[in-house]
Amino acid sequence: MRVNSLSLISYRNYDQLDLELKPGINLFFGKNGQGKTNLVEAISFCSTLSSHRSPNSSLIASDKTTASIGTVIENNQKALRLGVEINKDAANRFSLNGNIVKRSSEILGLLTSVIFSPEDIDLIRRDPQTRRSFLNNLEIQLKPAYYKTLQDYDRVLKQRNTLLKSARGKPNVDLSTLGLWDENLIELSVKIITAREELITKLLPLIQKNYDEISSAENRILIQQQNNFEINYQQSADDLKKSLQQTIETQRQNELDRGVTLVGPHRDEVLITLNGLTAKEHASQGEAWSLALSLKIASAELISEVSDTGQPVMILDDVFSVLDTTRRDALTSFVTGYEQVLITAAVEQDVPIESAMNKFSISGGQVE
Ligand SMILES: Nc1ncnc2c1ncn2[C@@H]1O[C@H](COP(=O)(O)OP(=O)(O)OP(=O)(O)O)[C@@H](O)[C@H]1O
Numbered sequence: 001m002r003v004n005s006l007s008l009i010s011y012r013n014y015d016q017l018d019l020e021l022k023p024g025i026n027l028f029f030g031k032n033g034q035g036k037t038n039l040v041e042a043i044s045f046c047s048t049l050s051s052h053r054s055p056n057s058s059l060i061a062s063d064k065t066t067a068s069i070g071t072v073i074e075n076n077q078k079a080l081r082l083g084v085e086i087n088k089d090a091a092n093r094f095s096l097n098g099n100i101v102k103r104s105s106e107i108l109g110l111l112t113s114v115i116f117s118p119e120d121i122d123l124i125r126r127d128p129q130t131r132r133s134f135l136n137n138l139e140i141q142l143k144p145a146y147y148k149t150l151q152d153y154d155r156v157l158k159q160r161n162t163l164l165k166s167a168r169g170k171p172n173v174d175l176s177t178l179g180l181w182d183e184n185l186i187e188l189s190v191k192i193i194t195a196r197e198e199l200i201t202k203l204l205p206l207i208q209k210n211y212d213e214i215s216s217a218e219n220r221i222l223i224q225q226q227n228n229f230e231i232n233y234q235q236s237a238d239d240l241k242k243s244l245q246q247t248i249e250t251q252r253q254n255e256l257d258r259g260v261t262l263v264g265p266h267r268d269e270v271l272i273t274l275n276g277l278t279a280k281e282h283a284s285q286g287e288a289w290s291l292a293l294s295l296k297i298a299s300a301e302l303i304s305e306v307s308d309t310g311q312p313v314m315i316l317d318d319v320f321s322v323l324d325t326t327r328r329d330a331l332t333s334f335v336t337g338y339e340q341v342l343i344t345a346a347v348e349q350d351v352p353i354e355s356a357m358n359k360f361s362i363s364g365g366q367v368e
């Protein structure tokens with residue numbers, strides 16, 4: 001698939017932008033802080049309804065209360081117009097071909113993209129949140145209904161935590177409503193855990209294959225969801241439900257003492273190991289980058305394989321500046337041949353691509 005045009009209003013440092021994009025490679029270059037990342041982030045936002053950098057509120061131009069992103073996308077010669085309105089003080093709104101759609105899931109899965117950026121190293125090095133988000137953002141693009149599952153889970157979690165907090169330290173508190181929140185939490189937990197489990201199963205062979213191609217060393221990669229209670233995630237949905245229920249019961253007092261939900265996929269680790277050693281702590285810088293790239297490339301391959309959109313838009317945000325020659329070459333050869341590739345760079349010469357490119361220069365939120 002590809003993006004034919006992008007319009008922005010009050011999006012970060014863009015007052016207003018109307019830009020035509022081309023199939024093939026589009027290169028955006030310009031000095032630091034001019035709006036290169038902002039531009040590609042806006043496209044990526046339409047794929048996951050989240051930014052790879054910061055909370056959604058920061059996307060609205062600092063002196064405004066609403067930001068809009070409009071795109072015309074093309075997939076199998078069929079064009080669609082997507083609209084996203086990000087509001088500071090109200091719910092976000094979405095439109096498809098000019099008609100407001102009720103559910104965010106109606107515009108998800110239409111514009112698929114994979115963004116490579118210098119922050120990708122955090123996937124390996126930083127806290128579990130980054131790895132959970134990686135899986136979540138991919139699953140959202142493959143199965144848009146998953147977005148609602150995550151939203152519902154967040155809501156249940158917040159309400160359950162409020163209840164636990166209000167009960168903290170109070171004797172004889174009425175826990176009857178807590179049972180209802182337990183049920184909701186467990187049902188949504190099972191959905192999230194199984195979705196992530198299925199996704200890991202599909203991704204792992206692709207990740208291993210890409211890692212083997214990028215890296216000369218032989219490293220066996222394993223990826224597993226890990227919870228703090230030794231709950232077996234490989235069991236059937238019914239058994240998983242029972243295990244979660246039992247664990248919640250044994251943790252009841254602990255949760256009441258601490259006033260937070262301790263059981264559930266919001267606290268899970270997505271453990272990545274190389275030859276049995278945790279990548280977060282043991283992988284070398286080169287190994288960590290090879291892994292990070294393999295995860296991203298594998299997600300692009302999976303989207304190409306299973307999504308109706310075919311190939312996702314490949315976004316390379318300033319990533320060549322942080323890669324060494326081996327990994328630059330691997331990434332370059334991977335993206336070559338994709339229907340549309342968007343690349344940003346502060347220095348044009350940093351982009352190791354020889355083939356023809358459509359070039360745009362960005363300065364102060366203006367594109368030429
Ligand atoms: N909500 C906002 N409102 C107004 N300006 C913003 C907002 N968010 C970010 N900016 C500004 O947008 C500018 C451009 O940011 P961007 O990250 O796109 O730069 P860049 O061209 O990618 O730079 P670099 O080469 O350093 O990566 C920054 O100067 C930043 O202050």
Ligand SMILES: [Mg+2]
Nearest residue numbers: 036037038318
């Ligand atoms: Mg940038």
